[in-house]
Amino acid sequence: MKDPKAPAAKIPGFSPRAKLVEVALRSADRRFFSRAIVNRIWLRLMGRGIVDPPDQMHSANTPSHPELLEWLARDLANNGYDLKRLIRGIVLSDAYAISSQFSGEGEFPAPETFAVGAVRLLTPRQYSLSLLVAAANPDQVSQQVVAADWGKRREQLENESNGLAGKIELPSDNFQVSVDEALLFSNSDQIQNTLLKDSADRLVGVLKSIGDRRQLIGRAFEVTLSRTPDADEVTAFEGFLTKREKQGRVVAIQQMVWALLTSPELRFNY
Structure with a gap:
């Protein structure tokens, strides 16, 4: 139960949301921020992230397609973090349009190859x-x-x-x-x-x-x-x-x- 005699909570002199954006967009952290956004959007649209699991983005958990992740992250940052542009690029790609049915020979491709569409x-x-x-x-x-x-x-x-x-x-x-x-x-x-x-x-x-x-x-x-x-x-x-x-x-x-x-x-x- 709240103590009625307790002093009122102080209103912070800054916006936590604005501070988060400021930290995320610092030069040292900007690359990680854009890569994380790309990976999350890719996961949402493709059923699996380029880095999987998505909350384990570190040096010991390497991306399945590092060049693709870097290119998309750089393009996102260079275009003002335009999510519509990112989504449009992914959904118009051959990777997004690929069938979930495997018609090739040999073993079924591993999911991290994105060689077959994920059933979601x-x-x-x-x-x-x-x-x-x-x-x-x-x-x-x-x-x-x-x-x-x-x-x-x-x-x-x-x-x-x-x-x-x-x-x-x-x-x-x-x-x-x-x-x-x-x-x-x-x-x-x-x-x-x-x-x-x-x-x-x-x-x-x-x-x-x-x-x-x-x-x-x-x-x-x-x-x-x-x-x-x-x-x-x-x-x-x-x-x-x-x-x-x-x-x-x-x-x-x-x-x-x-x-x-x-x-x-x-x-x-x-």
Whole structure:
């Protein structure tokens, strides 16, 4: 309990945040500061840092690609620590775009080589937004809007996703779907009413107007997974729809969309 007779705490004569920046940007420490920023951003985008683990940046833990780290750190410092420039450079690189599937011969490449893309879990916010976009009417999502309207639409989507994101588990190195998350996607009215609603502004409402089963399946894959289904997937879902349509056509479509939305392909960043 605070002593009422104790003297009031003195307000420091300097800003701790400003002092931190001053120390970080001193000539002797500037190189370390820029390298640390680059490594953290690289880790966030690529799934692994150039120095790993990222909080062990010292001479005994050398970078996997020292020249790359130095070049990016120097470029960052020379351009006023412009993070947008750094992020743009990484996401437009061949290393970022590389597939997570290894098609070469021999042993699977070590993760520190970045020769194969790292499979990464989406964060709760990324996942909830992805679910909302994938479950929406694709024509409404893709229609062009002016900048002012897009800001409103983005804010609306983000606000709508917050409730769902709060119920999704944060990813970890040894991630396993929790019981709560499994129950959320299996039994929650929120999933049914938000993602699987039979209405004109949702994917289910669009799909039910497609009479041909193969076209329906193809459209569902394109919207949710951004790819076309292979022959085995088409055959499997044709059989699924044929069997489940006895419960009602809309119910069968909802179950198919649910299967696609809750698949690992949407949960992970490949």
